Amino acid sequence: MSDDARVSQPRLGELLKEWRKRAQYRFGSGSRITQKYLADRTGIGWRTYQALEAGEPRRRLSPATTDALARELGLAADERDLLFVLAARVMPGPGDAADPDAAVMDDLRLVLDSAEPTPAVVLDAMWNVQMHNRAIGIWFPYVREPRANVIRWSLSHPDARTQIVGWDHYVHQWLGILRKHLTDRGARPDVQELVTLIEADPVLRAIWEESRDIRTDVGGERSTLRLPCHGGRPVEIVMHVLSPGAAPHYKVGILTPITPTT
Template sequence: MVLREALSIPIPLDHEASTTAELPGLASLLRDWRGRAGLRMGLAKPLPQMVVATRLGMSERWYRDLERGGTARFDPRLLALLADVLLLDADERATLYLYAMGGTPAAGPARPEDLTALQELVDRQMPRPAFIADRAWTLVGHNRAAAEWFPWMSRPGANFARWVLTAPEAREQVADWTWQARMTLAMIRFALARYPGDESVVALLTDVLRDPLCRRLWAGRACVVANRDGDRFGLRLPHLSPEPIETVAQVLTPGGRPDLSFVVLGPPPGV
């Protein structure tokens, strides 16, 4: 397996901005994770590169080159040890492994017969809102309840992540918007590792980073999240209810289309 710096492509943010953002490669994530590991260990500073290298049984130069975007051959044992040394959680470990293996090949466009069967399943979730999104969170199907909750879903090219991050009404309707925006950006960060160079994911990130607030959130400490399955969301949807709505997202992956997400919104457990 080859560990490599995947994607370091400058993204223009807007015509007026003089700064650029870069897609996160493994090198930047390693630096961020090492800094966090040191804080978690009570060092008040990043875990030294020498310590990481020694625990891996490698030279400091070898590890320093990784954080500079160099390449190295990893066996599964060494990859697991690196994750342990940096105190990575499950999603971060998955991200590390994706970079080590070069990401997951992206599936081709969904065939009409694929979507017909999935749309029938989505419709059967009524009265719960349900929708299907592709790897860049563009909707490829939804049911009537989802359109009632979120009228924008019926527009051509509707994209869940773009709506959460950039739509003015989302910042009013999504409770704790800043946190939810961070988590949405964290999913984009994971998708960049899973689908290196995928044009639809890159285009989504380029678009949302035109927003100054999203740009500031993106520039903060790196966070990666594979999905939001089981996460709780608070929504303010005055066209449906005068009271806030609490819901939990169940995220499923169709066996034949691992690039799609099947999302159902339901009441919290016990409600």
């Protein structure tokens, strides 16, 4: 086993002991948070966890296991990042991000409500809809559906190809975002679900195989929509994507009409 595949840091062991003790205090004494409890809850293995707390060399943890450990310990965002660096030797990527707490989500709700009647939506790193305002629910009713995902709808829903003017141009951007996730985080279930969808569609598969573009995000561009709520007439918009400081792996999408909609 190469040295790069192992972690052996007294600092990691000290922090794990400190965090476990704090978690015991925070969650109360009803159930004791032992090494074995954390090992069982996270799938690490008891001996491996014992070695980690002792600072002994062990194979580094996977991002998924590190995330599970951070959740069990109730770590704050900066502590979570430190655990990833020490135990997994990577910084947490978008797919490893912890969900914002309730107070942050309440603040994001205020942003959406204050944007009315301009359509606005909160998305996570994989473009899953987390919340939306009334206006975007009128423009795009699909955001109300369970597990609504903007990239999935944009790529595969028949309405997208008629409602987004120049769909065949924008599809390269969405595929580029998906390829970035695939490159950074591998074939996670949510990523693989979209790849499987692409491979089953002859049009998407041809573009996917031909293009090697990688794109981090979209935003700041003008586009034209033909939506039923506007009688199918063209409406030009500019889309801005904002990154909340308290939830850096979430994004707020705001669709500002340039063409009058009434």
